[in-house]
Amino acid sequence: MALGRRVFAGCAICAAIGVATREAGAQPAAARRTILQSTEVPGTDMVTHLVMVEFPANGGNPRHTHPGITTGLVLEGELQLTIDGMPAANLKPGDSLLIPNARPHVEQAGGAGCKVAVSFTVEKGKPLASPA
Numbered sequence: 001m002a003l004g005r006r007v008f009a010g011c012a013i014c015a016a017i018g019v020a021t022r023e024a025g026a027q028p029a030a031a032r033r034t035i036l037q038s039t040e041v042p043g044t045d046m047v048t049h050l051v052m053v054e055f056p057a058n059g060g061n062p063r064h065t066h067p068g069i070t071t072g073l074v075l076e077g078e079l080q081l082t083i084d085g086m087p088a089a090n091l092k093p094g095d096s097l098l099i100p101n102a103r104p105h106v107e108q109a110g111g112a113g114c115k116v117a118v119s120f121t122v123e124k125g126k127p128l129a130s131p132a
Contacts, residue, residue, distance in 0.1 A: 029059040031107065033128065040124070047124050053116045055079065055109030063106050063132045068122035070099040077114030082106045104132035 037050040074091045081097055082088040083105040091097060099105055120128055
C-alpha cells in the first residue's frame with residue numbers, strides 16, 4: 001500500500017509540474033534588447049540609446065511604457081504595435097514607429113519573429129521600460 005501511495009504522489013507531482021510548465025510556456029516569449037550605443041544629450045539630463053530589439057516567433061512584450069520618446073525602424077519580420085488611444089499598427093520591414101513619452105503600448109511579433117532598430121531618448125538613470 002505504501003508503494004501505491006508513493007507512485008500516486010509521484011504522478012501527482014509530475015502532473016503539477018507539467019501543468020505549471022505548460023501554463024508558463026503559454027505566454028509569448030519577450031523580446032531581447034541589445035544596447036548598441038548610448039550618447040548623452042548635451043545640456044540635458046537625457047541620454048539616447050540605439051538598441052536592437054529582437055522578437056522570437058510570436059513573441060511580444062506585455063503592456064509597458066518608456067520614460068521618453070521612442071522611434072524605430074522594422075528591419076525584419078512583422079510587428080503589431082498597439083499604443084493606448086491609437087489603432088493597432090501592423091508594421092513590416094521598412095516601416096517606422098514613434099511612441100510618445102510614457103504612452104502605454106504592447107508589441108507582438110509575427111510567426112517569423114521580428115527585428116527592430118530602436119532609438120530611446122530617455123532620462124538618465126531611468127530604466128528603458130516599466131510595466132504599465
